[in-house]
Amino acid sequence: xxxxxxxxxxxxxxxxxxxxxxxxxxxxxxxxxxxxxxxxxxxxxxxxxxxxxxxxxxxxxxxxxxxxxxxxxxxxxxxxxxxxxxxxxxxxxxxxxxxxxxxxxxxxxxxxxxxxxxxxxxxxxxxxxxxxxxxxxxxxxxxxxxxxxxxxxxxxxxxxxxxxxxxxxxxxxxxxxxxxxxxxxxxxxxxxxxxxxxxxxxxxxxxxxxxxxxxxxxxxxxxxxxxxxxxxxxxxxxxxxxxxxxxxxxxxxxxxxxxxxxxxxxxxxxxxxxxxxxxxxxxxxxxxxxxxxxxxxxxxxxxxxxxxxxxxxxxxxxxxxxxxxxxxxxxxxxxxxxxxxxxx
Numbered sequence: 001x002x003x004x005x006x007x008x009x010x011x012x013x014x015x016x017x018x019x020x021x022x023x024x025x026x027x028x029x030x031x032x033x034x035x036x037x038x039x040x041x042x043x044x045x046x047x048x049x050x051x052x053x054x055x056x057x058x059x060x061x062x063x064x065x066x067x068x069x070x071x072x073x074x075x076x077x078x079x080x081x082x083x084x085x086x087x088x089x090x091x092x093x094x095x096x097x098x099x100x101x102x103x104x105x106x107x108x109x110x111x112x113x114x115x116x117x118x119x120x121x122x123x124x125x126x127x128x129x130x131x132x133x134x135x136x137x138x139x140x141x142x143x144x145x146x147x148x149x150x151x152x153x154x155x156x157x158x159x160x161x162x163x164x165x166x167x168x169x170x171x172x173x174x175x176x177x178x179x180x181x182x183x184x185x186x187x188x189x190x191x192x193x194x195x196x197x198x199x200x201x202x203x204x205x206x207x208x209x210x211x212x213x214x215x216x217x218x219x220x221x222x223x224x225x226x227x228x229x230x231x232x233x234x235x236x237x238x239x240x241x242x243x244x245x246x247x248x249x250x251x252x253x254x255x256x257x258x259x260x261x262x263x264x265x266x267x268x269x270x271x272x273x274x275x276x277x278x279x280x281x282x283x284x285x286x287x288x289x290x291x292x293x294x295x296x297x298x299x300x301x302x303x304x305x306x307x308x309x310x311x312x313x314x315x316x317x318x319x320x321x322x323x324x325x326x327x328x329x330x331x332x333x334x335x336x337x338x339x340x341x342x343x344x
Contacts, residue, residue: 002041013037027061047196047236049147053185055139060114070291075107084140086115090164100170115140177206249274282307290331
């Protein structure tokens with residue numbers, strides 16, 4: 001739980017958006033209530049996915065191309081508005097959302113989002129949501145589910161047609177999905193890693209069903225597909241062990257009681273090898289840390305070692321191949337850009 005109660009009022013706005021950058025995604029934010037800002041966030045780890053409940057005063061946020069260059073985790077995010085109003089602009093579309101509305105967007109593409117505290121006349125309440133009381137009654141309230149794009153069993157070209165489009169969360173499959181997400185953030189007992197993967201699978205299947213219903217297509221994987229469930233377990237295992245230099249396809253296969261060949265086939269169906277998936281996730285973690293001003297004093301080789309790169313020369317080579325410049329140059333360019341922005 002992230003809360004701002006113990007911070008001086010003048011420090012809350014900046015602190016909050018630094019926390020959002022670490023837990024969700026980095027944005028440029030503004031608010032007419034920045035001087036009296038208040039917010040809280042409760043995060044639920046679902047293995048390969050993450051669910052956050054956010055209550056806050058009004059704000060506007062933009063994810064710019066510069067922010068994306070600094071850190072691009074390759075995520076879809078699904079928002080569910082519980083209280084207040086919100087909106088999203090992405091891919092030339094604009095959606096205005098009220099209570100019970102769902103919306104999917106892509107963190108790898110620029111967007112503008114806004115949230116306004118307080119209810120609207122005739123606003124609908126999600127199934128099982130009692131509305132705000134006390135302090136939270138004057139806050140916007142919503143959920144954000146984030147997950148790697150690759151794990152959603154719908155072709156990305158199809159998903160793109162529904163980015164920044166309002167999806168109904170008060171009826172049918174949308175209501176089932178909304179109710180499950182709300183129950184998860186209310187649940188006090190944490191899920192085991194195995195339970196979290198299974199729940200993530202159910203959530204993504206419901207979302208895929210909701211999306212493909214509007215698209216008039218079918219999901220690319222059937223619910224409870226054991227191969228897909230295994231793939232998600234493996235991906236969650238990799239995320240938790242990226243810093244282990246001994247992490248390898250053979251080790252992963254052994255820990256999941258399958259052959260290395262079977263494991264490789266699972267990933268090849270996603271267009272990647274196991275080793276490529278590990279390298280991509282390690283590189284993204286390194287890039288995120290190199291872009292973090294709080295870690296500018298940390299040597300590049302220390303960042304690399306933290307995420308499983310034992311050879312600095314190898315890390316420099318693969319980072320340059322992936323991002324077009326060596327890691328030290330990447331960090332320096334961000335610092336110079338930040339200094340120029342501050343000077344202006």
